[in-house]
Amino acid sequence: MSARSSTVADNVTELEVEGDASTPQSGDNKPAVAPMPQADPAGAGETKGKRKIGRLILMVSVPLLIIMGGLWVWLTGGRFAETDNAYAHQTKIAISADVSGRIASVSVEDNQHVLTGDVLFTLDPEPFRIAVDEDKAALGKARLDVEQLKVSFHTAVASLASAKDTLVVQQELYDRRAILAEKGVASNSTLDELKLSLLSAKNAVTTAEKQVESARAALGGDPAKPTDEHPLVRSAIAQLEQAERNLSKTTVLAPSAGVITQVDDMNVGQYVTAGSAMASLFEADDTWVEANFKETQLEGIEVGMPVEVTFDAYPSRSFEGKVTSISAGTGAEFALIPAQNATGNWVKVVQRVPVRIELEPVSETANLRAGMSALVSVDKGKSTLDKLKGI
Template identity: 55%
Template sequence: MNARATEPTVAEKAAEPKLRPVPTAAATVAPAPEPAVEEAAPRKRGGRRIILMAGLPLLLVAGGGWFWLTGGRYEETDNAYVQQAKVSISADVSGRVSEVLVNDNQIVKAGDTLFTIDPQPFQIALSQANAALASARVNVEQLKVAYGTAQATLKSSQGQLEIEQAAFDRKESLVTQGVTADASLDDSKLTLQKAQSAVDLAKQQVAAATAALAGDPNIVTDEHPAVLAALAAVEQAQRNLTKTTVAAPASGIISNVSSLNVGQFIAAGSMIASLVETDNTWIQANFKETQLAELKVGQPVEVKVDAFGEAMDGTLESFGAATGSEFALIPAQNATGNWVKVVQRLPVRIALSQASESMLKTGMSATVTVDTGRSTLDKLQGK
């Protein structure tokens, strides 16, 4: 028989017996009550939220309080700069430059020659001063001779006066005895008066000679005022000649000499170049006035220069005499109607204690941190 190829009808499908599914072992296990699990999970998550919401702010407050209590020990400012002494180089005498021995940014030592001025005019001046000194010494010797002459004249006049006095006395005695006439006494009296006048004049000459010798006839020649003045003129001329060679007053770096040329005339006292003394370096830190309460001389300091990453040690050396605004060319006038309070800054000098300060250049920016040794907790406890 041929197999049935046509699909069964709807009636035939309904007449077919339906197979019931066989229950498995997994299907026979009763599922856990889902409503109970759904109620327990929300309670657990809600408790964690409450703990987190309450604990996290408390933890932040506790941490912030701890940092606040343990902080406040260090005072820091980035308004700090490297400082080195700067010297303006100028000539003490006027003249023309004859030689320049340095260049810009050259390292020099104290006493090194920077440039020279034509010395010939000053050599001539020195010769003239020496000649004036010799002349002054000769004049003093002549004054001593004049004093001796005045003394001899006085002695001679006094001897003549004694003779005339004796002659007058004899004639006066004869007149008194009536031996001679009174008219013969007049000539002797006139001669005696002339002798007295000669003595007085000689005394005045001696006094003048003594005064010319500064009141001391035995004065040393080089101690006479005229000679001392001549010696001072020689010293001045010698100094001017020496100052034609301009030397470095200290060790450092010379700059701004590019405009100095041979043959240029320079006036005494005019600024020619600048010398930065690299042997003396310090930090000037400008702290706010609200930071000064705990700062004291001798406290350790950490310095970080922006140009170098390595920190350097230092010591708080001194405080400025006044705030920076007090040294301004035009100080602020606070007694006005539109006054606004501005926190002032006081310059504090920091001494460096490391050899690396030779790498620093004046004007570099730095950050300064001072260890006051007292935290906020120590301040509250009065330590």
């Protein structure tokens, strides 16, 4: 026991003895016990003072630390603009046939990766082969017709030459008879007959010239032009090429490499109309991200800035990229039903602006799929503290 405890105990004993001697006994001979006074330990006030100081320091230091931490975060922040409203996009190509026909075979399965030029499906080629044969026959007939036109032209030229020779002979006969008629040797009736023959020869020459012009026009104005250069033949050649093209289009090929989907909708024997979408091809090697930043985050974002992208499907893998373009309008401007802000109950809503981000070409991008969610972080290069230093 300490010295302080011994002193307190002695004081209590002395008080009890004094009480026994001075206090009168009651009827039941029981002494009246006086109340024990409360002891006041030394140093209790000092302890309370220290507690108050500790509480004061704690109440001041904690808010101060919070304020300093927030100030530090604010000063060192602002360099990166982040958003999780971002999705992967890939070029989507609608696969369709250029000609109408019935599906003869399907060479791919749903969600299969294909390369450029791979056969997707084929149409029944028989009707198109028949069309090719018909156009070949039409081309041969056109060439034969042109050759006949050339023969007609040469015949017309020969007829014109003959008519001109006849005209020369008739002109000479008429001139001689006219001289004789002036001398009275030949009669006027004979001269009239020669005159009629001369007029007939002139008309024959005129008719032959018209026939030559007609034959030349039928040959396109140039009788020496090759047969295949004639408009009739060229038209037949074009029709044959179109028929051959339609025949080749019965085999539908993959326009680019990617993943083919919705193949289950194609069945053998199904009739396909030209231009109707039968499947979809996603170009897996061409993936970009469309990040929808708030309009309040756009300050400082520029084309060419580096970007780090993390997809929810691959949280442990980050992809590098860069900003390639910023949309000309907010997402609301391209909505099917734009918001009508000119109303009495208008409420301001923070708009989002699409930002296109091209990913660096790496092998892992082939595993990405259109529509995947992503977290995008754009490095603007300067924090708030850097901006303040530049002021």
